[in-house]
Amino acid sequence: MSVTAAKGFTAAGIAAGIKENGNPDLALVVNTGPRRAAAGVFTSNRVKAAPVLWSEQVLRGGALSAVILNSGGANACTGPKGFQDTHATAEKVAEVLGLGAGEVAVASTGLIGLLLPMDKLLPGVEKAAEALSEHGGEKAAIAIKTTDTVHKTAVVTRNGWTVGGMAKGAGMLAPGLATMLVVLTTDADLDSEALDKALRAATKVTFDRVDSDGCMSTNDTVLLLASGASEVTPEYAEFAEAVRTVCDDLGQQLIRDAEGASKDIKVEVVNAASEDDAVEVGRSIARNNLLKCAIHGEDPNWGRVLSAIGTTRAAFEPDRLNVAINGVWVCKDGGVGEDRDKVDMRYREVHIVADLAAGSETATIWTNDLTADYVHENSAYSS
Amino acid sequence: MSVTAAKGFTAAGIAAGIKENGNPDLALVVNTGPRRAAAGVFTSNRVKAAPVLWSEQVLRGGALSAVILNSGGANACTGPKGFQDTHATAEKVAEVLGLGAGEVAVASTGLIGLLLPMDKLLPGVEKAAEALSEHGGEKAAIAIKTTDTVHKTAVVTRNGWTVGGMAKGAGMLAPGLATMLVVLTTDADLDSEALDKALRAATKVTFDRVDSDGCMSTNDTVLLLASGASEVTPEYAEFAEAVRTVCDDLGQQLIRDAEGASKDIKVEVVNAASEDDAVEVGRSIARNNLLKCAIHGEDPNWGRVLSAIGTTRAAFEPDRLNVAINGVWVCKDGGVGEDRDKVDMRYREVHIVADLAAGSETATIWTNDLTADYVHENSAYSS
Numbered sequence: 001m002s003v004t005a006a007k008g009f010t011a012a013g014i015a016a017g018i019k020e021n022g023n024p025d026l027a028l029v030v031n032t033g034p035r036r037a038a039a040g041v042f043t044s045n046r047v048k049a050a051p052v053l054w055s056e057q058v059l060r061g062g063a064l065s066a067v068i069l070n071s072g073g074a075n076a077c078t079g080p081k082g083f084q085d086t087h088a089t090a091e092k093v094a095e096v097l098g099l100g101a102g103e104v105a106v107a108s109t110g111l112i113g114l115l116l117p118m119d120k121l122l123p124g125v126e127k128a129a130e131a132l133s134e135h136g137g138e139k140a141a142i143a144i145k146t147t148d149t150v151h152k153t154a155v156v157t158r159n160g161w162t163v164g165g166m167a168k169g170a171g172m173l174a175p176g177l178a179t180m181l182v183v184l185t186t187d188a189d190l191d192s193e194a195l196d197k198a199l200r201a202a203t204k205v206t207f208d209r210v211d212s213d214g215c216m217s218t219n220d221t222v223l224l225l226a227s228g229a230s231e232v233t234p235e236y237a238e239f240a241e242a243v244r245t246v247c248d249d250l251g252q253q254l255i256r257d258a259e260g261a262s263k264d265i266k267v268e269v270v271n272a273a274s275e276d277d278a279v280e281v282g283r284s285i286a287r288n289n290l291l292k293c294a295i296h297g298e299d300p301n302w303g304r305v306l307s308a309i310g311t312t313r314a315a316f317e318p319d320r321l322n323v324a325i326n327g328v329w330v331c332k333d334g335g336v337g338e339d340r341d342k343v344d345m346r347y348r349e350v351h352i353v354a355d356l357a358a359g360s361e362t363a364t365i366w367t368n369d370l371t372a373d374y375v376h377e378n379s380a381y382s383s
Numbered sequence: 384m385s386v387t388a389a390k391g392f393t394a395a396g397i398a399a400g401i402k403e404n405g406n407p408d409l410a411l412v413v414n415t416g417p418r419r420a421a422a423g424v425f426t427s428n429r430v431k432a433a434p435v436l437w438s439e440q441v442l443r444g445g446a447l448s449a450v451i452l453n454s455g456g457a458n459a460c461t462g463p464k465g466f467q468d469t470h471a472t473a474e475k476v477a478e479v480l481g482l483g484a485g486e487v488a489v490a491s492t493g494l495i496g497l498l499l500p501m502d503k504l505l506p507g508v509e510k511a512a513e514a515l516s517e518h519g520g521e522k523a524a525i526a527i528k529t530t531d532t533v534h535k536t537a538v539v540t541r542n543g544w545t546v547g548g549m550a551k552g553a554g555m556l557a558p559g560l561a562t563m564l565v566v567l568t569t570d571a572d573l574d575s576e577a578l579d580k581a582l583r584a585a586t587k588v589t590f591d592r593v594d595s596d597g598c599m600s601t602n603d604t605v606l607l608l609a610s611g612a613s614e615v616t617p618e619y620a621e622f623a624e625a626v627r628t629v630c631d632d633l634g635q636q637l638i639r640d641a642e643g644a645s646k647d648i649k650v651e652v653v654n655a656a657s658e659d660d661a662v663e664v665g666r667s668i669a670r671n672n673l674l675k676c677a678i679h680g681e682d683p684n685w686g687r688v689l690s691a692i693g694t695t696r697a698a699f700e701p702d703r704l705n706v707a708i709n710g711v712w713v714c715k716d717g718g719v720g721e722d723r724d725k726v727d728m729r730y731r732e733v734h735i736v737a738d739l740a741a742g743s744e745t746a747t748i749w750t751n752d753l754t755a756d757y758v759h760e761n762s763a764y765s766s
Contacts, residue, residue, distance in 0.1 A: 045690060046694075048693075048701070074686075077685075077686055078718055112684075112687075215671055215673045215687075216690065289757075290761050293758050293762040296758060302496065303460055303495025304495075306459075306460055307495070307598065308598075309429075309430060310430030310599070311429075321430075331460065336496050370758055375676050
């Protein structure tokens with residue numbers, strides 16, 4: 001399914017030899033039309049990898065015929081040579097498929113500061129083009145994995161049209177633990193403006209609110225391609241909802257596969273004066289290392305939640321704050337609430353509600369606990 | 384030495400029974416004059432513990448005769464009863480020493496969300512007052528420890544006058560891992576305005592730049608008391624330098640004793656367009672969990688340094704950034720520099736230089752690595 005669930009797309013995933021262990025490392029997604037509308041959202045990190053700089057430029061035209069993605073190397077902090085390599089990759093895809101390079105987006109993930117092995121990557125492009133198939137979505141999703149333990153795909157089908165996609169990463173768009181790469185496809189018949197609007201609206205409330213470890217990648221990329229092959233033009237609201245549903249599904253899969261995590265933490269901020277306040281408070285709670293350690297230890301440590309709220313600029317009064325952990329209001333009016341021993345934290349999902357008592361806006365941020373496994377994985381993995 | 388190195392001070396540290404393990408948990412510092420000038424700097428967390436609210440209020444008068452500090456309970460998020468307890472503690476000190484409660488600062492550290500055992504604390508005040516001594520500085524420093532493995536003191540003596548002090552904590556003022564409490568004393572003859580100016584200038588470049596884990600406490604407190612007993616009024620610049628030296632020394636001791644750390648990381652940002660830029664970049668690098676894991680693994684991962692720089696608003700061009708780790712310029716002009724295998728990371732201190740090539744300002748932030756021990760300590764310790 002994945003990126004080939006929608007009509008008008010082929011895909012492939014192959015082993016080009018970029019990864020030394022021989023695992024699949026090159027994915028190709030092709031829009032066979034009739035339409036080639038596209039939109040993209042990229043990392044807000046100011047240190048951007050060569051493929052991000054390239055793809056941002058390509059997307060200005062609002063059209064894409066193909067996306068080539070490699071794991072095994074981020075091509076970030078690689079200077080002019082790195083950008084040349086990205087360009088050469090797009091040229092190679094264009095040559096093999098009979099396109100212009102300006103219709104080809106490039107995405108990379110893996111170690112920062114290393115040049116890609118172009119002697120392996122370019123022949124890999126030919127091999128991937130030969131393997132293109134209307135059933136190639138799963139293989140493409142597998143080829144973009146790095147530290148992912150599972151490949152991630154999602155599909156929704158509406159009245160005659162479909163949105164599908166694949167993702168890799170154990171984190172988020174902005175910020176992001178490890179790089180997040182996402183390709184979404186649809187056979188709905190829409191122009192690039194509608195795609196762009198729907199994609200930005202969706203990422204803002206999904207990938208942007210998945211904050212596993214507060215670190216933002218140089219390579220994060222989310223692309224949405226439309227083939228028009230269904231010959232259906234849905235209402236914008238219906239389409240936007242479908243894109244958001246797929247993004248939400250993939251975002252949840254990222255959190256559940258976060259490096260070294262043992263808990264998935266849903267931080268729900270309610271009764272905020274504004275949505276921005278709710279997001280700021282949610283992010284501050286989600287990034288608090290002391291709290292993330294406490295959750296790992298199954299300790300409903302609401303004091304650390306209050307400490308995190310206190311570092312924000314959001315509107316609130318300290319003595320009106322309430323905090324619930326897994327349904328128990330352990331903090332009421334800024335002080336001790338219900339008995340913390342009532343909180344059951346045995347399960348993987350932990351639900352924190354922070355009530356700011358300052359308005360009626362809300363936002364939810366997803367994060368993970370901080371574990372010894374996270375430390376081990378990230379002190380061993382050089383990226 | 385500690386807070387009794389300067390003339391005109393007595394101190395005591397005793398076990399009042401606040402800590403269940405019977406360790407010392409109550410410290411008293413008394414300014415015997417002739418002057419009682421004082422200044423204070425407190426956590427910028429908006430969720431402030433009762434003793435912080437009390438002491439901020441007391442300090443408005445610019446005078447202090449005594450400071451009472453307890454470990455074993457933070458008295459934070461304890462509502463009106465918590466504030467009453469702080470008030471009662473100050474009243475008890477005042478009664479025992481023949482002072483007004485408005486001359487008594489209170490500081491607390493320990494678990495959040497628990498009321499202090501006043502039936503133990505108030506008798507402890509009497510016991511501490513009986514134990515006051517001109518040689519009590521060390522005992523006071525020992526009584527304020529929580530997870531500290533050693534007590535922390537520092538002293539500098541200049542021409543006829545002295546600045547000394549004690550600290551507890553494994554972190555920093557703002558932000559702070561665990562609470563940081565510091566009491567500094569001097570026998571220099573200065574008014575509260577000079578003390579306030581020198582203290583703010585010192586903390587800004589010392590405790591404020593010690594950022595072990597990015598978390599800010601509800602209780603951080605730094606106090607400076609002057610007795611005037613030396614009868615010497617130093618030049619402001621000389622005095623400010625002495626205060627900064629003591630703060631720097633204590634800040635270094637906090638970093639070296641940070642919870643679970645195996646590395647002390649000096650992040651030096653150079654050639655920034657402004658000091659604010661340098662601090663923002665330094666803090667972003669110091670808070671990057673992925674980098675902190677890499678340093679723990681003795682991996683000179685400069686890509687993670689660049690990723691962290693890229694999330695700031697500081698002035699820089701990505702292709703002009705340079706990064707040195709332990710003297711080796713592993714990143715030059717935003718790309719690969721010298722051979723990373725040349726970097727020797729066997730020792731506890733790690734020195735990262737981030738060259739923004741955007742100006743001539745500089746700032747240094749100290750942090751620690753992220754370790755499995757940090758996770759263990761903070762998933763077990765409920766605060």
